[in-house]
Amino acid sequence: WLAISTIVGGLVAGIIVAMGNHFFFSLLNGKRTDLYCQFWITTAKNILPKVVQVAFGMSMGCSLTPAVWYHVGHHLHTLPQLDHLFALSVPLSLLRLIFSRQIIFLLPLVIIEIAIQSLSLLPIFVPGALTIESAAAQSVIAKIPTLDLSSIYPPIAVEMSHFESNFMEPSTLFKEVIQAATTTDVARGWSAPNEICSSALTCSYSFNYSWPRKYNAPALQCTNLPSTAIGDGMNASSGPISIVLYNREHATAEDTGSVYNATFTLDRAVDPIEWLDTWNQTYLYNLTIACIPHFGLENPLALQAGELPPVGSSCVFWNATYSATTEFANNTQSTSAQILSYNSPLSPWDCLLEATCYDSWNNYIVGLTDTLSPDASFAIASHAMAETFVDMFLGNLSFVGFTGAFMENGDTTSALYTPLFSINSTALGFDLTAPAGNLSQGLTNLFTNTTQVAFISLASNLTDPSVPTTPLTLVAMDFTPLFNQYHYIQWKLFLIYGLTVSLVAVAGVYGVWCMQVDVHPRTMNFSEVVAATRHVDVDLALMKDEGTSDVRLQY
Secondary structure, three states: OHHHHHHHHHHHHHHHHHHHHHHHHHHHOOOEHHHOOHHHHHHHHHHHHHHHHHHHHHHHHHHHHHHHHHHHHHOOEEHHHHHHHOOOOOHHHHHHHHOOOOHHHHHHHHHHHHHHHHHHHHHHHHHHHEEEEEOOOEEEEEEEEOOOHHHEOHHHHEEEOOOOOOEEEEOHHHHHHHHHHHHOOOOOOOOOOOHHHHOEEEEEEEEEOOOOOOOOEEEEEEEEOOHHHEEOOOOOOOOOOOEEOOOHHHOOOOEEEEEEEEEEOOOOOEOOOOOHHHHOOOOOOEEEEEEOOEEOOOOHHHHHOOOOOOEEEEEEEEEEEEEEEEEEEOOEEEEEEEEEEEEEEOOOOOOOOOHHHHHHHHHHHOOOOOOOOHHHHHHHHHHHHHHHHHHHHOEEEEEEOOOOEEEEOOOOOOHHHOOOEEEEOOOOEEEEOOHHHOHHHHHHHHHHHHHHHHHHHHHHHOEOOOOOOOOEEEEEEEEEEOOEEEEEOHHHHHHHHHHHHHHHHHHHHHHHHHHHHOOOOOOOOHHHHHHHHOOHHHHHHHOOOOOOOOOEEOO
């Protein structure tokens, strides 16, 4: 009964510890690694399978002993074979039995011994069922500022005439936000939308920021100007849209004339909307730019010879629908946006003769109401955004050779400080860095990104002070946490322990069966071996002069 108790007890104890191993790994699954001491976790990962190995080893060892005596008592074996049977734990003895002629009869013993030796692999493979990996991406519904120009408070966004409440120019704060958005893709005053993103390695979400009513966000649509539309002083410009860049006829090494020029049709002071003839103007917001794509100190004479062909672009502001994506990685924001559709050109006021828009503006002027309709607010904000963007590019640049500097003619321009250009201080010039040298595509992309980045800052800085809470929108957000976590591969642990338990159980059943068949169960004690070998026939066989290798015994 002691042997049977050891066989069954070892099997049960091993299963209990294996289940404990499973629950331990399940407890750690999905947990952050930085919350636990890795020394103790690693120690437990190695100790648990080692305990299972010892328990199963005891069970299978007790199963092997009666199996060996069973085969010794029921089959004839030579003395060398008996030596190997009683030394199965020795690898060389095990190999000789495997390649012996009686392997068919000894196969159960060989399988049990191989299984016992294989138990040492448990502490090697079991810990691999619990791995450490980066936290998986998750999806949540988060609140972000509503991207809606109609929520921008007009008296803060623009400077108004004190006499007629006319639109005079964008406010200083509005200009600051748009100009910052034009020169960088980092939103002013913007942080991760919630606590999850602030502790994440990467955090991204997608949404549309079309205006919920009649209008969407402003967008820029640009087309390349043909060379005939760019005048150089010797060849007159032609076409419905044209621009004069420089005067080749008078260009010298000391004075090239203009190498960059930008004009536009945007009114700076729109008349009050109660004057319907002004309110109903239909001309478009237009920005026209021409420049030398690559200009430096060595180029003036080449410019005079007409060897530096200019490029140009004609742009029109539209109402459009956008799709935007903002991503946070390592606390750094990157943004991207694309235009889904162009809806209608942006006219000077874009409120047209709609009654609700007109009444809202008229009542606001005469003091009957303190707020504007969303239509009017959107029109003012769109006008201010377009004008501020245009101001970054408006102006004229010429190069003066004897001073080695660019001279601004008329309006100042900040075009060279935008991502579309790069200043080459070595060559005392500049280069067009728009994608593939395409000025039109570069302008469209820049205003798209400017709109997307500026929206976020505008929503939090220029909203109505009487409404303290910034309008929020619910969006589906994907995020990847910053921390690493434990990942429990359950099938791997169950496969390893499942195969092991099956082998131990089969070995136990076979060992108990051998004990039931053999009426005199024996152990591997020396006294048992001595008692089994005490026989007169054995003594006579061992005393033969010709040796004992061919002696076959059965107990």
